[in-house]
Amino acid sequence: MIEIKNLTKKYGSFTALDSLNLTIEKGTVFGFVGHNGAGKSTTFSILATLLAPTSGTAFVNGFDVTKEPHKVRKHIGYMPDFFGVYDQFKVEEYLDFYGASYQIPYEERQKLIPQLLDLVSLSHKKDAYVDLLSRGMKQRLCLARSLIHDPEVLILDEPASGLDPRARIEMREILRELKHMGKTIMISSHILPELAEMCDVLGVINGGKLVATGKVEEIQQQLQSNKVLKVLLLSDVQRAIQFFEDIPAVSNIQRSEQKENVISFAFEGTDEDQINLLKTALNNEIMILSFSQEESNLEDIFLEITKGVE
């Protein structure tokens, strides 16, 4: 479990994190999404006890990151966004080195390392030099490294960045496996749809502030008042445009470039308001063939949530 309370980090006069509050329950896969520079890595560095907050605090499995960093480190596995690999090591030696640094006994490491290599699909590379691995393989090795002490909480900073689609799918499958193992996972990305697929809960950070949090559907609902409606007309398109222009809840009317009898517009209102709008249009003899709500695209939602928040 992770609890973040009023966490603030200033770099000089610049506020990178601004009173962040967040609770992530045990066993949850939490997606932390935000543009470049939003404050994700800063949050992760504080949770991983590598950076001191300016004020506020955070707890990992009940341990305070500022007061009990050694205990926190036992419970947390951290995969940074940039990591060095010791290139003179072979894959197996690399994991053995990290296992030894966590004081895992030799016999235990002998059993553990093959299991970890199997989990991240690198068994066939155990004797390869680390610097000769592909980027995706290095990412998976780094993930295995962060798991060596069997932490309950995992902090993964953009684990899928720079990976090709196949490597992304492999990474997603590993995360699914880790979730089944009951780990609490906090994972960042600036690509909302990618996170939405693998996370239970999402948090959107912008300018160091948490601007939305909840299940994917809940985040979508937060924006439901701003739906886009699409209308296919049989005829009299210009008259229909004039009709909708007079409705206060309608804005940004666009005529489709591909089909000239299709218009779309933003509509602010509930489902009932939408029904009433359709009834009124039909009563006014607007020649509607179809009337539909466009599916909200997750990327649009992300842009909408983070728009104008500084």
Ligand SMILES: Nc1ncnc2c1ncn2[C@@H]1O[C@H](COP(=O)(O)OP(=O)(O)OP(=O)(O)O)[C@@H](O)[C@H]1O
């Ligand atoms: N050591 C530092 N000194 C000064 N400013 C910093 C420092 N580290 C980070 N920042 C600034 O703090 C803000 C948050 O940075 P952070 O790395 O946490 O963002 P991020 O969300 O992880 O971005 P990205 O997706 O690009 O990794 C940025 O504006 C960054 O320039």
